[in-house]
Amino acid sequence: ETGVTQSPTHLIKTRGQQVTLRCSSQSGHNTVSWYQQALGQGPQFIFQYYREEENGRGNFPPRFSGLQFPNYSSELNVNALELDDSALYLCASSLSLAGVPGELFFGEGSRLTVL
Amino acid sequence: AQTVTQSQPEMSVQEAETVTLSCTYDTSENNYYLFWYKQPPSRQMILVIRQEAYKQQNATENRFSVNFQKAAKSFSLKISDSQLGDTAMYFCAFMKGWNSGNTPLVFGKGTRLSVIA
Numbered sequence: 001e002t003g004v005t006q007s008p009t010h011l012i013k014t015r016g017q018q019v020t021l022r023c024s025s026q027s028g029h030n031t032v033s034w035y036q037q038a039l040g041q042g043p044q045f046i047f048q049y050y051r052e053e054e055n056g057r058g059n060f061p062p063r064f065s066g067l068q069f070p071n072y073s074s075e076l077n078v079n080a081l082e083l084d085d086s087a088l089y090l091c092a093s094s095l096s097l098a099g100v101p102g103e104l105f106f107g108e109g110s111r112l113t114v115l
Numbered sequence: 116a117q118t119v120t121q122s123q124p125e126m127s128v129q130e131a132e133t134v135t136l137s138c139t140y141d142t143s144e145n146n147y148y149l150f151w152y153k154q155p156p157s158r159q160m161i162l163v164i165r166q167e168a169y170k171q172q173n174a175t176e177n178r179f180s181v182n183f184q185k186a187a188k189s190f191s192l193k194i195s196d197s198q199l200g201d202t203a204m205y206f207c208a209f210m211k212g213w214n215s216g217n218t219p220l221v222f223g224k225g226t227r228l229s230v231i232a
Binding site: 111 | 119157158159160161162165206208218219220221222223224225
């Protein structure tokens with residue numbers, strides 16, 4: 001059983017650029033959620049996808065968007081990057097059954113630096 | 116909205132000793148879950164222990180146990196026989212009951228624990 005993998009592990013962008021982060025869910029999981037962890041802070045919920053549909057969103061602007069694919073892998077896209085977007089982005093997958101979420105398994109994150 | 120507060124930014128403990136990390140939370144929900152996650156330098160969040168609010172018995176996982184005080188909204192983590200591998204950031208997290216629709220984790224700011232040889 002493979003775990004949650006994220007790519008890239010590190011990347012540097014400049015203000016105004018766009019970035020795509022990728023996540024491969026743990027085998028058999030149908031739900032993926034994304035969290036932003038700023039330096040010295042706890043993770044904050046961005047959004048969640050269940051069976052390719054967004055089914056929950058935190059307090060993040062529309063320039064944060066995502067996709068979940070039929071194989072349950074996922075992307076997080078951020079447009080018009082700002083300096084405050086510099087953070088560790090964590091992906092977590094879980095198996096939801098009959099609408100009940102299961103335990104979250106996290107990847108090692110993608111560290112984004114915006115200059 | 117739910118909030119989670121960890122009042123100890125950093126703690127240290129001698130190897131083989133016991134340490135307790137504090138966490139308080141605020142919610143109007145009656146059905147919820149509480150978690151402690153460990154984040155080592157590898158950055159991957161690892162679930163340490165989970166507590167269902169409807170259970171009065173405190174959860175225990177080997178050297179890790181919690182003291183869950185529902186009325187006081189307190190959820191502390193006790194690590195016994197501390198090991199060097201326990202060195203990490205520890206996050207307390209809250210999740211509304213699973214019959215409440217979308218239920219993301221709400222994290223505290225974390226406590227950095229250092230185990231000293």
